[in-house]
Every structure is written in C-alpha cells, then in structure tokens.
Amino acid sequence: MTNLSTKLAQLEATGKPIQVGIIGAGKFGSMYISQSHRTTGVRLACIADLSVQRALDALKRTGFPEEKYDNEGILSIEDGIKENKTTITTKAEELIATPGIDVVLEVTGNPAAGVRHALLCCEHNKHIVMINVEADVLAGPLLMRKAKEAGIIYSMAYGDQPALIAEMVDWAQTAGFDVVCAGKGTKHLPGYHYSTPDTVWSHYGFTEEQLASGDFNPQMFNSFLDGTKSALEMAAVANGCGLSPPTHGLAFPPCGTHDLPNVLKPLSEGGQLEKYGTVEVVSCLEKDGRAVFNDLRWGVYVIIEAPGSYQRDCFAQYGLKTDKSGRFAAQYKPYHLIGLELGISIATIMCRGEPTGQCRTFAGDVVATAKRDLKRGEKLDGEGGFMVYGKLMPARNSLAIGGFPIGLAHGIILKEDIKKDQVLTWSDTDVSPEGTSGWSESTRAAVAFRQEMERLFRGEFESDNEAMIQ
Template structure:
C-alpha cells in the first residue's frame, strides 16, 4: 500500500501541494499549526480567527518559521499562497471562499459557527474536517448528507479520539470481528458532573506556568471534566460507527486495560454492558479516588468477540488479554496526540478521497442536563459552564422528550424551573428558530423523526 507521505511528497514535487485553511487558533488549532509546515505536500495557506493577534501569537508560540507567515496580517489568502506565506484573516467566510483552498479545518469549538462553516464549505465545494465535535453532534447527521450532495468530504479529525475509535472499529469489522464495545478513557468521578469553571483547576492539577501559557480555557476544560465532552465524543462515535449509546447515559466504569474484555462484555455474559454494539467511556479513577491499575486515561479501545472456537484459540496462542472465558478480547491505543496528528485527515482526504471517520447515522444525541436546581429566568451558559452538562442518550429517545441539545444550551432563558439532573427540553426555554443553528437542528429533527417513526412502523430497531 502506498503511504500517505509518499503521495504527498509526489504532490510537493509536482508543485501542487494541498492548500489548507484552519478556522480557530486555540489549543487544538495551535497543535496543528505547530506541525503543519513539517509535512511535504501540505501548506497552511490561511488561519481565520476572530482575533488576528491570537492567530499571530499561536504562530509565534508554536515555533512556526517567521519567514513562512505574514506577520502584518494584511495579505489576502490568495496573495499569501502566491507569496508562499500563511495569511491571517478575521473573516472565516473569505477563507472558505478562496478558490485555491482545498481543505478547511473547523476548530472553533462553537457549534453554531461549525454549522455555518460546514454549509459554506458545501456552497464553495471545500472539503471539511469537522474537529468541532459540538457541531458534529448537534447537526452532523444532516451536515454529512448535505456534504455528500455537494460532492465534498465531511470528516472526523484524526488525532481526536472519535476518529481513532472509528479506525479501531473499522479494523475489527474489516477483519471479520463483531464489535462488542468501543470507546475511550478519561478522568471521571461522579461529582465531576457538577464541576464549574470556578472548580475545574482544583481537579486537573495544572501548574500556574501551564495555565499562564494561554492554551487553557477554563470553561472548555471543564466540559472535558464534567462529562460533556465524553458524551459528545461518544455520540459522534455512535453516529459514525452505527453503535448504540447506553440507554441511561455513560456509566464511566473504572476499568484498566487488562479488564476491558471482562467488564465491557454484555451483562448476559457476566459483564456490565446492556448489549453488544455499544459505546462506553472508562474512568482512570476508582470511585474512592485511587488511580485504576493500567488505566487508559489518554487512549481508545475496541472490545471484540471471537466468532468461533478456532479464533478463540488463536486469541490464546497469540497472547491476547481476554476475559475469563477466552471469547472476548480488546485492542487499544494508549495515547492520542490531538492536533499533532491532524495532518493524517488532510492527507487521507486529498490522497485517498476518504474521510478519517464520518457521521453516517443518527444514533446518539447529547441533551443538556441541569447541574443544580435552575429557576425561571436563569440564562443557560452551555458546555462546561455553571448551569448544565451534556448527557448521552439514544437519538430516538431524545426526540421522544424533545431534548434540548447541549450544543444549543447557551444564551437561552428558562421559562420553567428545572431540577438538578433533569434533562432539559425545548419546552423549558424561550428560543427563536430564526438562528441558523436552531433552524438546521430543527430541520434535522423533522427529517429523522419521520425516519424513526417509519422504522418503528416497519419493526426496525436499528438507527436512521
């Protein structure tokens, strides 16, 4: 098989490098920027950020060569490409509309912005890597359809855990194994659901020097801690791999690498999962705060089942760590490098014409859930904030309760009181459908509600 790097080098030699535009110069964006000039055949043509100073600071902080970017931030993207320099703009729409751009990396983390940028990519025929999992879960099932209709590739981000999990799932299915469970590790205790931006650093343990670096946004990092990001990522995996979310949300069981096959097999086989073909996040901490032995905090995994006695014996012969029965085994990747690996997505799209993971169905949704008792008139503040966290649930169940997606639980005022741990619905808030993100989400709900109904009528228990 020809390697991606070899094909990229051929493009470079031919003078036809892939031209990349990135939207968002935060932590993830900065990680990609730090690697972007190191791969032959890929050029970072432009960076769009609401603050040109932030984009420039990212370039300087990550060691980007000074002769390879426009420090004046005055060149247009096209002018920068001609001059061989990365251009900086505050106009993301202009970046997307630039004719020479091949691939857009959406790294804003803002779901509304992500939807807007995806639709612009459809309009201007630009491939898009949706690093913005918030937008992907909010409207990805519909955006992926629109991208296909537009003839562009809509992809997950390699280096982010959903794409790496999707890769493991694809490996398992290609090799002929049943996927029992797939997911990732994280640091989680039950009380973390109620963490706020004021308490987040108490749980993380970052040094003052790290926090002063400019890479650490307390609300964003709190969304990692309170379970919202895990819920979003597992919804993305459910939708990209046609796997089922746990009916009552993620359980975050404390499980080490060696115990994955034993603990994450179905209850009917002595495990903890309700059935085969699910997603789950394992915690690196026991409920009493002790670290799990051989934990998978930074990694991803897939649990598979031997299809017969012969394969079961092969598991044993080749040293796989299995459950007590020998039927269930796990494969895992202990680490992920986030934006440092993102170039793989760019290369896969442009060299192979393939995404590194892609939303296919609407299986999982993430619904805003109250962190505390909320009163009439309070304003919601979204992922990682003081009012709500995101809870994973089957998409059909979310539709049944008119669940308010976590990606839109920001800025709206409550018109009804909500109890702690209660899942919010559209009926709990004052909102307007004139906002683009709301309109797109409502369009998706209408389409899939009809599909869910048709499946139920036809006796189908799968996904849309």
C-alpha cells in the first residue's frame, strides 16, 4: 500500500482522476465526503441521496469547498464531471448508469437497496465498495459471484472494521501463521441485546449539541449497541476470511489488549474459544459494568500461533503480547476511522485492480432474534429497533433451521408467537403476496435474491457433506 499516493498523483498528472459516486449522505458518507476533495487523483463526481438537502448539508457540514459542487442543481452528472463539480441526484440508478463514474460507494445501510445497487453495478460495469454490511451479509456470497461474472470488483470498505480485520488476517496468513481468532472491540453488556431506540442514548453519553448535529440516527446507533452490528461485521469477516462463527453466537468476553492472547485461544489451551479459526468481539466493559483496563473498544485484532519453538522465541525477542506459554500472540490496531479512510479502497481498486477485502464464501449468517415476547400479527421494525436483534451463527446451522435473516426483518408480519431470545425462522414470517403487499419492489427482489442464494448454498453444503461421507 506504500505507493498508492504516487499512483494517484500519476492519474492527476495525466488528467485522468478517478470519478467516484456515493449513494447515501449519512454519517459514513459524510466522513468520506470530508476527505474526498483533499485526495489527489480522485474526484467526487456525484452524491445520490433521497434528500437533496441532506446531501447539501453533508457538503456544507464537512467543509467541502463551495466552488467545487453544484449547489443549484443545474448540472447533469456528466456535465459536472466535465466541469469538475460534484453534483447531487435523488436517483441512485442514474448515478450508477453514468458512463464517467468509475467506482460506486454504497452507503445506504438498507439491505434491499444495497442488493439492488450492487446488481445495477454489475449491469453497468461499475466497481462497487459495499459499505452496507447489512446487504453484504444478507446476500454478499451470491453478489460476489455476480460481480465476478460481470468483471467488476466488489469490495469491503477500508476504514470499516471488517476490511481492517481482513487485512490483518491476510497479513498473518501471508507471513505463514495460522489465525486462531480475529475480530474487534465494542461496548457491550448482555442486557444491551434488549436496548431500543428510546434507551440507546443513555448508554452513549452524547451531548444534546452532538445529537442535534444530524449525524446521529437512534435506530442505527442502537444496532451498534444491541449486538446486531457486531454480529453482521463478524459474519462479514467470517465470509471474507474463511473463519468460523461461534456455534452459539458471539460471547463478547471482557478483555483488554494486554489479555487478548490469554482470552482468545481455545478452551483446550486455557482460553475462552470453542475452537481454532473463529471470530469474536471483545467488550470494553466487565460483566458488572466496570471499564476494562486497556480496552480495545474502537479497534481490531488478530491472534496468531507460533508454529514452533523458534517462532515462539522470536515472539518474545520482539516484544509481542503473548499468553503465558508464549505460543499465542496478538496484533491489534487500536482505532479505525471508517469513512475518513475509505479512499484506500478506491485507490486499491483503481490502481491495483484489487479489493480491500471481499466476501469469499458463506460461512456466517445473522438471524433475527426476539428482544421481547412477540405476538402473531405484529410487524417487525428492523435492525436496531424495538423488536429484534441479530444473532451470529454458522451459515450451515442457519440454513438447517430456516433462520430468518436480520436484513429482511423490517415490515414483515409474524405468523406465530415468538418467545424472547427465540430465533425467527422463515416459517414464522409471512412472505406471501398478501403479507408483503406494502413492500417495495426492491425489497421483494431482495427476498427472492436471498432465497436464491439459500437454495444455491444449501445444495453446495449437501454436496460437501456427501463428499465427506464418501
């Protein structure tokens, strides 16, 4: 990655900067917007958002130079590219179809929209950075295959934790180490699974001034708190790195950076993991609510194992944090800057023809799980809402029970009563034409696409099982 800025400078010098389109001007999108005009060799060609005012507010709030964007809505996207001005549209499909756009950033957070936009990128030959982890976990394993067939790059977003974890896993494997565990830190207590948008801010400590800035969506932030976002991100890591989710979901063990190699090793070796080669999220809070010493709340990590005594001695000689045996060592990055670092993905795709992490298989899934007793006839309110949280599980297990993906748990009507902490299944939900009469066409298409993916991988898993028996 050491010469990306040089390659970008060459693009600038030849008058061929990378033209970027972004879909979604929320928090993550705004963070990228704030850096886009500072990056040599890159142009923010267009912002697509359902609200023109939200896009304009993002430009103003982040300090984007006023002379560099069309604040009157006069220019077409193509004319904006010619005049080196960022344009705004309410139609994402228009952005994706514009010939001059090189890379599309999907930042909506809406799973159905993400699937639709990824398929449009395949149709219009546009590389896509899928910042929408909800869509990636819902349908990424099949979207990745569609992207490959279309000859485009489908990538994780550098700066977001899954891509940073994937980078660390790749580093470890390229250096010849087995990965014991990989993951991130967060703020979590068991009771947070039942948090709602009404209770979320009491756990964050934001000021009224911060909340009034427009950057803070209570349902989105609640998905961080109730464990859903962690489950989605670890599913993305499992699918991108070939690691295994814990059989019974994330445990969120309290753990500081000094203790990572002791806690995140298998039970057979004195740790807390059920097996080698898994993902896990560590909490910055002890079970009683006390702060963990040396917490990793904002960071990512990978645990590697010394394959022999020589490597173990090297770990000690070079000061790696290890467990008492000296075999298990941790590498970690204490912070991530999400949208502020997103330009790395754009440069890597366009200058090297490579993604910054991408879905490779279907190893992990996230299933909707009841926050409270739910009644037949109730309509689910989605990720981060009042009714369900997402539970990580192995994809094979999810398919075996017919688990209902968290990415579709919005606007769906229940056909059965559900007990608190019970995982939902397809048979619990009404996906008939009558039950989904209020759905958009893109949501119906996302359901069909997910069902196609499940049929595909169910067949592949069955074939694998038959091959193992033979």
